[in-house]
Amino acid sequence: GAVVSQHPSRVICKSGTSVKIECRSLDFQATTMFWYRQFPKKSLMLMATSNEGSKATYEQGVEKDKFLINHASLTLSTLTVTSAHPEDSSFYICSARERSVREQFFGPGTRLTVL
Amino acid sequence: GQQLNQSPQSMFIQEGEDVSMNCTSSSIFNTWLWYKQDPGEGPVLLIALYKAGELTSNGRLTAQFGITRKDSFLNISASIPSDVGIYFCAGQWDGQNFVFGPGTRLSVLP
Numbered sequence: 303g304a305v306v307s308q309h310p311s312r313v314i315c316k317s318g319t320s321v322k323i324e325c326r327s328l329d330f331q332a333t334t335m336f337w338y339r340q341f342p343k344k345s346l347m348l349m350a351t352s353n354e355g356s357k358a359t360y361e362q363g364v365e366k367d368k369f370l371i372n373h374a375s376l377t378l379s380t381l382t383v384t385s386a387h388p389e390d391s392s393f394y395i396c397s398a399r400e401r402s403v404r405e406q407f408f409g410p411g412t413r414l415t416v417l
Numbered sequence: 418g419q420q421l422n423q424s425p426q427s428m429f430i431q432e433g434e435d436v437s438m439n440c441t442s443s444s445i446f447n448t449w450l451w452y453k454q455d456p457g458e459g460p461v462l463l464i465a466l467y468k469a470g471e472l473t474s475n476g477r478l479t480a481q482f483g484i485t486r487k488d489s490f491l492n493i494s495a496s497i498p499s500d501v502g503i504y505f506c507a508g509q510w511d512g513q514n515f516v517f518g519p520g521t522r523l524s525v526l527p
Contacts, residue, residue, distance in 0.1 A: 304462075346460070405465050406450075409459050411457070
């Protein structure tokens with residue numbers, strides 16, 4: 303149980319294009335989803351928290367117009383990196399939590415490379 | 418805001434040795450989680466702790482919720498090569514949000 307998937311696992315795109323990353327909870331209802339960014343050999347940096355049906359709450363310093371988050375259903379959240387630039391290249395990981403459950407479960411991550 | 422420190426930052430051990438790492442903070446938490454991350458993968462939950470003093474095992478792993486609620490410990494017994502990875506602790510203080518530690522990078526020498 304508590305399986306979270308992400309798609310795609312890897313994506314390479316040209317500078318200026320937009321990229322959408324999907325995060326799905328496969329066997330539970332994810333009332334809250336989290337999006338993290340991780341640089342090489344660094345810890346997880348929380349970008350935003352989204353509750354199903356509500357607007358995402360972004361962490362300080364994260365541009366909401368740059369990183370669009372949608373959590374339209376209890377099993378799916380998407381992160382769209384708009385007008386991507388090389389500095390957006392990173393490992394993006396989502397996690398999901400079910401209401402009344404304290405643990406959060408992570409997806410396998412998406413490696414984004416912007417050329 | 419809440420911050421977690423993890424020590425050691427990295428460690429090199431021989432296969433078969435036991436490992437101890439800890440996670441500390443100046444803040445009080447009501448849940449501690451321990452995760453392991455393999456290269457290029459998302460973190461995988463190892464152990465969850467819910468109350469002060471709790472000691473929980475998962476195979477060769479044992480974790481404890483410190484009685485002050487400001488720290489937690491993870492021990493790995495009889496390490497094997499597949500234990501290699503980064504171990505993150507995470508603390509929850511408000512029932513919703515977690516803060517993650519910087520991680521302990523474990524290398525196991527054959």
